[in-house]
Each structure stands twice: as C-alpha cells, then as structure tokens.
C-alpha cells in the first residue's frame with residue numbers, strides 16, 4: 001500500500017531518485033514560494049511536498065541556461081552524444097524505480113509506466129545519435145566570385161511546459177533534441193507529476209550534463225511560469241505539450257517576442273472499422289488505442305466508427321474483451337486500468353456519458369465511477385453514438401468508447417474530418433485501394449492503418465489544424481531546435 005513519501009522511498013532500489021527540491025542551474029533548491037502537494041491518484045494520499053519556485057527563481061534558471069548554453073554549443077556533436085548516451089543508460093538501469101515513481105504520481109499501471117520510461121529513454125538514445133548528424137550544405141554561387149555555405153546552429157535557450165499524462169516521455173521528447181542540438185533546456189513539469197521530471201534531473205546530473213544546461217522547475221502556478229518563459233528575452237524557443245486552449249494562450253504570449261514555438265496539443269482521434277477489416281484485430285487495436293493510459297492520451301481513439309455490416313459483431317466482441325479488463329491500483333499486479341488523474345477528469349467522463357444517454361445513446365458496459373478509493377472509473381462502451389453528442393467534438397480523455405455506425409467510405413471520411421483537431425487517426429481495412437484512399441483523405445498528422453499504437457521515436461509525431469505546430473521525434477525533430485544561416489562569401 002502506498003500512502004506516504006517514506007513508503008514510496010521504501011519501494012525504490014535507489015531512494016535518492018525521489019527528490020522534492022527543484023533542480024536549478026545544477027543545484028537542488030527549495031522554493032521561495034514554499035511547497036505544493038503531490039498526491040497518489042489511486043488513494044488520494046499526499047506522497048510528496050515539492051518545491052514551489054517563484055517567478056524570480058525561474059528567471060535565475062533562465063539566466064544560468066543562457067550562460068551555460070554558449071559553452072555547451074561549443075562541444076562537438078559527438079561529445080554531447082556521449083553525455084546523452086550516458087543519460088539513456090542511467091534511465092534504463094533505473095527503469096523499475098522510475099516506473100514506480102511515475103505510477104505513484106500519475107496512476108498508470110506499473111507495466112505501462114515502465115513502458116513509458118523505455119519510450120522516454122528512446123528519444124534520448126535517438127537524439128544522441130542525431131547530435132552527430134547536424135549537417136549543413138554548400139550552394140553553387142550566384143556569381144563567379146561568390147561562394148554560399150549553409151550552417152545550422154542551436155537556437156539558444158529552450159523552455160518547455162509539459163502535461164501530467166506522460167510525465168517522463170513528454171519531457172525527454174523535447175529535452176533530447178534540444179540538448180543534442182546544443183541548446184540549453186529549462187522544463188516546467190505539470191504540478192500533478194513533478195517527481196518523474198525531478199528523477200530525470202538526478203540522472204542528468206549523474207550523466208554529466210553541465211550545470212545550467214538542464215533545469216527542472218516545479219511550481220504550483222503554471223501561468224506565471226508561462227509568462228516568464230514568453231517574456232524573458234533570453235528564451236528563444238517555447239515547446240509545449242498540452243491542451244489546445246492553453247496552447248493558444250501561450251502562442252499569444254510568445255507572439256510579443258516572435259518566439260519560435262512547437263505545440264503538441266489536443267486531439268479527437270477517429271478509429272474506423274470497415275466491413276473488410278479483421279474484426280478480432282480491430283477489437284484488439286481499439287482496446288490498445290482507447291484504453292492506453294486509461295484513455296488519457298492525446299492520440300487515444302475518441303470516436304469509434306464501425307461500418308453497418310459489422311457494427312453489432314464488433315460491439316459484442318469489444319464488450320466481451322473490455323469486460324475482462326482489471327481496474328485497480330497501478331502498483332498492484334495485473335492492473336490494466338489505473339485511476340484517472342483527478343476527480344475533475346472523472347466528472348468529464350460522467351458528463352459525456354450523461355449527454356450521450358440524453359441524446360439516445362445506450363451504455364452497454366460500465367458507465368459508473370468504480371467503487372474504489374481514488375479516482376477510478378469503469379471502462380465504458382456507448383452504442384448509438386451520434387455527431388450531436390459531446391464526445392464528437394470534445395476530447396473525453398478517459399475510458400469511454402462511443403461506437404458510431406456508418407454506411408460508406410465517403411460518409412465516414414467526412415465524419416472523421418469534421419473536427420478542429422488533426423492529430424491521430426486510425427482505420428482497419430484490407431482492400432489496398434481503400435487503404436490508400438482513406439489514408440490520404442484523413443486530415444491528420446498521423447494515420448494508423450491496422451494498428452492502434454503509433455507512438456515511436458522514429459517517426460515525426462505531431463498534428464495539423466488545431467492539434468499543433470511542429471514535429472517531435474524522427475530526424476525532423478531536431479530541426480525545431482536549430483537556426484539555419486547562410487554565409488555568402490566573395491572570393
């Protein structure tokens with residue numbers, strides 16, 4: 001049973017990974033604004049009281065980053081790669097402990113948390129390699145006495161704001177390319193989940209990342225940190241993962257400095273099952289896509305469209321499989337679905353279910369908060385879903401699977417694209433011409449074909465429309481932390 005920080009430390013092989021101070025310019029410091037509580041969503045117990053940094057302390061971290069970045073950028077890509085590789089090795093060696101800390105503060109089952117640690121570490125491994133491959137180019141002169149070369153240089157200080165649903169991977173997906181490029185990085189983790197970020201800082205220090213180059217800045221007040229990041233002229237890059245409304249706020253604030261921004265925002269993923277799909281595979285894909293992190297990911301299926309001819313069979317198969325899923329404390333063996341992050345998250349799922357029922361939807365499984373301590377909710381399936389219902393336009397961010405019936409390709413493509421979002425989409429089909437037509441017609445940054453899981457460091461993750469700006473992961477991911485310069489020389 002996990003109820004206190006002492007108890008949490010007792011679960012760790014390396015208790016020094018559990019830190020409640022902030023990591024500012026290479027030093028572990030208290031917060032000038034006191035502390036804020038971190039709770040275990042499975043029980044509601046306070047597991048830590050973490051340093052609450054003031055805006056002045058955020059500014060000190062930025063000053064240190066600005067000073068340290070110049071020297072860090074002078075290292076060769078290979079030298080930076082070696083430090084990043086060490087950080088990767090330390091993370092993987094501590095995978096169990098980092099997973100326990102993550103489950104304790106976020107709630108996801110330990111197996112899934114350990115999976116996130118490997119996923120987060122994969123970005124560090126990948127960009128350690130990319131650090132050695134930041135290439136320029138030469139361009140034929142436009143006049144006989146002119147020579148043109150193009151070089152790429154680190155943008156400078158990168159500031160990061162990240163959400164609670166992937167407390168490790170959302171930070172490394174930003175910090176890895178930033179550090180590989182020669183930038184300095186100041187990261188503000190979500191107030192619900194700072195412990196995973198601080199554990200990353202412990203390992204970054206051990207890996208030899210120089211003081212000031214990497215700081216983790218916990219705080220209770222998100223908006224004040226956002227304003228400092230956007231208004232401080234020493235910050236040249238803002239990278240944010242979170243909801244679209246907050247992304248809009250940050251873009252407005254960053255506009256005053258014309259600051260380069262990367263935005264990984266909200267989604268509303270369609271998951272389409274055609275009548276030529278392998279139904280069993282589609283059911284397994286829907287479960288992984290819908291219930292990963294208990295539905296609390298921006299790429300989770302939010303709308304499940306099933307072609308009329310296979311609708312009833314798919315609904316029955318899905319119901320039988322979901323009914324077997326075990327809800328419980330993420331630290332308990334066999335748990336597949338942990339708690340939601342807060343009571344507010346539970347209320348949103350309940351609101352979407354009430355709305356659907358009021359508009360003719362039918363709950364064929366679940367529908368109630370689970371009778372356990374903490375913020376648990378039973379995995380739920382609603383049939384008879386229609387575009388008039390809230391989940392058609394609003395991201396549920398919970399274990400609710402609404403099933404929509406459709407007749408043909410053109411109809412479902414129009415339905416799938418009828419949203420302001422454009423992050424991830426999925427469909428199951430076998431016919432090759434259908435696969436090409438539908439994949440090209442879906443207005444999303446990511447299309448999963450006959451798979452419900454698309455997350456990898458190898459691919460350029462990101463959205464179109466109001467799901468974001470820029471890409472994270474793949475060799476494209478480092479470009480967001482580089483400035484391109486050309487040198488025109490008269491010879």
Ligand SMILES: NC(=O)C1=CN([C@@H]2O[C@H](COP(=O)(O)OP(=O)(O)OC[C@H]3O[C@@H](n4cnc5c(N)ncnc54)[C@H](OP(=O)(O)O)[C@@H]3O)[C@@H](O)[C@H]2O)C=CC1
Pocket residue numbers: 161162163164165188189190191192219220221222223224225226227241242243244246247249250264265266267297298395397423467468
């Ligand atoms: N595209 C993607 O990759 C992802 C998108 N999301 C989206 O985010 C939402 C769920 O995550 P959630 O954490 O609730 O999203 P929020 O946007 O509310 O919070 C994200 C982060 O932003 C901080 N924040 C909130 N308001 C401000 C502000 N005014 N200025 C600066 N920072 C601020 C939060 O701090 P604090 O928590 O302390 O308030 C948190 O660290 C969903 O809509 C989901 O789709 C989530 C993850 C990934």
Ligand SMILES: O=C(O)[C@H](O)CS(=O)(=O)O
Pocket residue numbers: 165166170241264296297298299454455461
């Ligand atoms: O925060 C999220 O939802 C992640 O971006 C989804 S993923 O990267 O794990 O696919």
